[in-house]
Amino acid sequence: MTLKRMILNSTLGQYINTIRNAPRELIFNRRLLLTVAMYAMSGIPITWDQGSVSVIYKLPSWQAAFGYSDASQSAVSNMISFVWITCGLASGLCVMLNDRIGRLWSFRLYSLVYMIGQLIATFSNGNIGALIAARLVAGAGIGPLTVTGPLSIVEIAPTEARGLLTVWFSIVMLASLTLSTFVPYGVYVNMPTSTTDKLQYQIVYFLPIILLTPVILSSFFLSESPRWLVLQDRHEEAAAELVRLRGLPETHPRVASELASIRDQISEERARYGQGGSNWKSVLRETFLVRANLRRVQMAFMAYALAQLSGANAVTSYLVKIFTLLGMGNDVKQQLFLSSMYSFAKFWFTIIASFFFIDALGRRMSLFIGISLQLISHLYLGIFIKFRQEGAHIPSSASQAAIAAIFIHGFGFAIGLLVLPYVFGAEIWPNQIRSFGSSFTQLTHWFFAFGISKGMPSILTNMDNWGAFIFFAGWCLVSLIYVFFTVPELAGVSVEQLDDLFTGPWWQIYKKSRGWQAKDNNVLQSVKTNGSGQDNVDEPDGGKVKIDAQANKMV
Secondary structure, three states: OOHHHHHHHOHHHHHHHHHHHOOHHHHOOHHHHHHHHHHHHHHHHHHHHHHHHOOHHHOHHHHHHOOOOOOOHHHHHHHHHOHHHHHHHHHHHOHHHHHHHOHHHHHHHHHHHHHHHHHHHHOOOOOHHHHHHHHHHHHHHHHHHHHHHHHHHHHHOOHHHHHHHHHHHHHHHHHHHHHHHHHHHHHHHHOOOOOOOOHHHHHHHHHHHHHHHHHHHHHHHOOOOHHHHHHOOOHHHHHHHHHHHHOOOOOOHHHHHHHHHHHHHHHHHHHHHOOHHHOHHHHHHHHHOOHHHHHHHHHHHHHHHHHHHOOHHHHHHOHHHHHHHOOOOOOHHHHHHHHHHHHHHHHHHHHHHHHHOOOOOOHHHHHHHHHHHHHHHHHHHHHHHHHHHOOOOOOHHHHHHHHHHHHHHHHHHHHOOOOHHHHHHHHOOOHHHHHHHHHHHHHHHHHHHHHHHHHHHHHHHHOOOHHHHHHHHHHHHHHHHHHHHHOOOOOOOOHHHHHHHHOOOHHHHHHHHHHHHHHHHHHHOOOEEOOOOEEEEEOOOOOEEEEEHHHOOOO
16 A cells, blocks of 8 residues: 555545535635634633632632631632532533523523623622632533533534534633633732732633623624524524535535435434424433433543543642642742643643644544543653652652643643543534433533542542552543543544444444544545536546535535
8 A cells, every 4th residue: 555545544634635625615614613613612611710710719819808818628629629510410401401592592591600600709709608609600601501512513513624613612611721820820920919909819700701791792693503403493594504604505515415414314313212302201212222322321421531530620620739749839929820831731732632633633543642641641740759759869850851741641631531522522412312412421521520629639638649640540541441442433424424333332333433434535535526516536447436415425
């Protein structure tokens, strides 16, 4: 096999061919990109909360207002973890609104709930009870937004760039995380540190409201999900929205094919299982009694569980403590600065993941690379902390490598278990139960997040600090094994095509997806669009055959 043939048969070759052969209007479509950007802003609240709450207790004005001279581990644990309770509950319940009022109105409502929580925190005036209530209210908005954002992007994105566009949600998450740690650093450095100046911490709580307000207003000028509209039997509106999102006329074979595929898939699901979103009994039966869908539940559940058990979010939330274990960050200014730089690095790591990993190298390869980097980093950090605690002489190069390991760990998480659970968790579901499936698995996700974040101080203490990193490394190894046997490659596969991947023995899913890729590559490597709604495909013998665009599975 020649080098050119090997490249063409790779996931990267498939990705390049797919993008090159897609109509330009399909990818570079202002309406599509703006709508995706709006839904991606659903990622602001979750990481703003995660980043700000991990450092805000270091501000003198916050400590004075809420009665902490130096926040204890228990107080910090409560501050970090309480929000996950309503995050999980609201994530599980949001399906009742997502399918009833649509994706746009759900986005607006959950954003408003989060903003109310932030307003309560801003004006809590040192009342710890009001602050806890504020975090519970904010969580009721944060959790559903993590369901609605990725789900809506998957439903409107073209197959050719679905992974790339869905990752925008994670990019926004990391941009928000970066800003949420730089803002406390900025107010600490540039504002008076008087313990009576509440404005110092109020800015941190209020700023996301300023960020989300114009996003909510923009939503009134953007597009609803065509798939949701078809589920509501609003077929004319669905066609009109799909035309706007694809930038092509309804008669164009690419649009006609996608619309027909959506309608056929939903009709088939209803014929088999009933009316789906309009009938709870039907939803539950289809989700938990259909073997292929139960496999989806298991896969989404494991993706989110392993993301938390890999220790990445625990490292982010307790980064100040971990830097202290490594022998640095002994003053507030340095602690805030190091946290900000780590968040900034993770932001760029996620951008790299979106452009060069998720669609270009595929979901599976991204997971393998990312989890392996996390595993190696955890092992090094655990060994380093063990020797340091035992009083061994630590060369400066080893200390610098420990800092590097923290950032390498962040890179591994960004290209693997940070991004892919959100992509998998939204794209693997059939149309009728996508909202319920996403909600149910996000519920379990946030309960795992609560458990890990609440338990992190105890994990560090009971495992003598260094053992915690070996514990997380063990879960990374479990993740690698799980991914190898059970996670299929979804890059370049349409939402309506996924059913075939979830049939047959669970340990052969990865083989089936690999076979599909090879088959699709043999077709894609020779595709030349002629603009007439048909594609010319080179046959191995040099002849030409015609393939009707409506039959093309890359929709």
